[in-house]
Amino acid sequence: MRISVLALEGVFDTGLAVTLDALRAANSLSARTMGGSPRFDVSIVGVRRKVSSGQGFTIPVQAITPDLKPDWVIVPALSTTTPDQLVPALGRSDVVQAMAQLVRWRAGGAFIAASCIGTFVLAEAGLLDHREATTTWSLAPLFRQRYPNVLLDESRMLVATEVGVTAGAAMGHLDLALWLIRKASPDLATVVSRYLLADIRSSQAPYIIPNHLAQADPLIQRFEQWSRQHLKSGFSLQEAANALATSPRSLQRRCQEVLGKSPLAYFQDLRVERAQSLLHGSGLDIDAIAAEVGYVDGATLRSLLRQRLGRGVRELRADLR
Incomplete structure (x- = not known):
């Protein structure tokens, strides 16, 4: 060759x-x-x-x-x-x-x-x-x-x-x-x-830093800040748009143009990032971590982590040791 x-x-x-x-x-x-x-x-x-x-x-x-x-x-x-x-x-x-x-x-x-x-x-x-x-x-x-x-x-x-x-x-x-x-x-x-x-x-x-991506656009940066404040309470497109003084359609369009994904998908990225941080440093079990990022049980969070990162909770904890 x-x-x-x-x-x-x-x-x-x-x-x-x-x-x-x-x-x-x-x-x-x-x-x-x-x-x-x-x-x-x-x-x-x-x-x-x-x-x-x-x-x-x-x-x-x-x-x-x-x-x-x-x-x-x-x-x-x-x-x-x-x-x-x-x-x-x-x-x-x-x-x-x-x-x-x-x-x-x-x-x-x-x-x-x-x-x-x-x-x-x-x-x-x-x-x-x-x-x-x-x-x-x-x-x-x-x-x-x-x-x-x-x-x-x-x-x-x-x-x-x-x-x-x-x-x-x-x-x-x-x-x-x-x-x-x-x-x-x-x-x-x-x-x-x-x-x-x-x-x-x-x-x-596993290497992407959501905060870094948000800095590419003022609206996305403000959406990221809103999202971090609402990880525990959950996602609402209408509430997010209202807080940012924009429309749901405009927020959807801007997320797609800048991030290539929906507002909900980016919100879930932030959940994954926060969950990884808690897995590393908090000592909380998976159900408690799930509650911190807005899920009612650990099973849903386990599924999201494996879907997004290709690793289970045990593997992620081992990676971070």
């Missing part, structure tokens, strides 16, 4: 390094345990002669030539963590040039992959239009507003389509690399993941 890693100026050091290290480990372990097959032919390429990482290290990139025909192209994230940094970066001349090259590669049959903020580059190029995708959960509201034609689900860690694959935040680069290795050889991916003490995670949901 021929893989080109497209390094842009200010590339996220960890994202680039973990991608390259995982693929190098796959080649090494393949040679030692599987007779040298499969093997990944990896190149680091750039649209400029010199590329520096976000930490200022020089990246040894190769020039993109007409005879470079990768099977896969990976776009690691840029080291931009806020909208005011990211939006200008997407308009940089090297990023625009890279997007045009990605479109050409895709037209030539290459598959395109990206993690974290690298997914914004794919979306900006139009490669994700009318397709499912994921991105870094922390900038999902910006992604959703900027690319309304993309079917975004930031709760997922990996989303594969006919174009390629997108992965979630930061260490999602490792999940992406393991996914590519598994595509070539499930056995090799298992060996690599054990050597790296890593596994592909199916969801970003």
Whole structure:
């Protein structure tokens, strides 16, 4: 499998390094345990002669030539963590040039992959239009507003389509690399993941911080504050809208536009977050915790936690020790 890693100026050091290290480990372990097959032919390429990482290290990139025909192209994230940094970066001349090259590669049959903020580059190029995708959960509201034609689900860690694959935040680069290795050889991916003490995670949901997402919009921020005050008493869309001096329809629409979910679904996110906190630090049993977040018994809360986080109460308590 021929893989080109497209390094842009200010590339996220960890994202680039973990991608390259995982693929190098796959080649090494393949040679030692599987007779040298499969093997990944990896190149680091750039649209400029010199590329520096976000930490200022020089990246040894190769020039993109007409005879470079990768099977896969990976776009690691840029080291931009806020909208005011990211939006200008997407308009940089090297990023625009890279997007045009990605479109050409895709037209030539290459598959395109990206993690974290690298997914914004794919979306900006139009490669994700009318397709499912994921991105870094922390900038999902910006992604959703900027690319309304993309079917975004930031709760997922990996989303594969006919174009390629997108992965979630930061260490999602490792999940992406393991996914590519598994595509070539499930056995090799298992060996690599054990050597790296890593596994592909199916969801970003356990890592999402609802308060962070609410800060993307003033109305949602006020709704979050109202919701936290009413976790114990329960959810009422009409009461929430009245308290926020808006209509239920407007609140529904704004939640969908910013968060990609209904007000009730976001309210339940806050219940889950609060329940996790109480599981960790309160010493309360599950029925008492359920009462604190507005449920009449622990069974309902158990079901919600497993549905949202993919773990039961015992597992969550163990994770937090």
